[in-house]
Amino acid sequence: KNEVEQSPQNLTAQEGEFITINCSYSVGISALHWLQQHPGGGIVSLFMLSSGKKKHGRLIATINIQEKHSSLHITASHPRDSAVYICAAYLLTDKLIFGTGTRLQVFP
């Protein structure tokens, strides 16, 4: 079993829809990252959080430490949001490990 699980694996949406991607982890962590990977491979860090909630533009990330769960929300989705979204957990052992990613496609 992976220590970091993401759902869904694939997600399609119409432009303007509210999107939620979930990440659960089974071990102790010091921080959790949400990353975005566009075709071509480049990875961009969206958020790093260890508690509570962060917002950047139309993106919101939340984490519930007790439930070992984090969510990434995209409000008013747009075709340019189409990408693979990956959560990554910084374990207490200093390892940084990844979920398998959620492929998001937003159609006009």
Add this chain to the structure above:
Amino acid sequence: DVKVTQSSRYLVKRTGEKVFLECVQDMDHENMFWYRQDPGLGLRLIYFSYDVKMKEKGDIPEGYSVSREKKERFSLILESASTNQTSMYLCASSLYPGQGDTEAFFGQGTRLTVV
């Protein structure tokens, strides 16, 4: 801006060759990581290093070794490349957890093909 630079974007090597993938970061980060990314399997940790000359095995270290002689440089070595090592390789760096913002930064990736 943090920069994590991987030496090559695309590489084609022959089976049995020794392959070096280089990664350099310019933000004085202690932690550096090497991953490979394969369809359906996501990013899997090969090795990581938390200091100069220090290394730890990740989830799939077999067939790989690493070298960290200087803080800014972390090299991944394929001693004898095999076709099952054809993959996208990504390098990342970050501060230690607890040093404030441990945001991870990634190189652009090296797509290695072993023929």
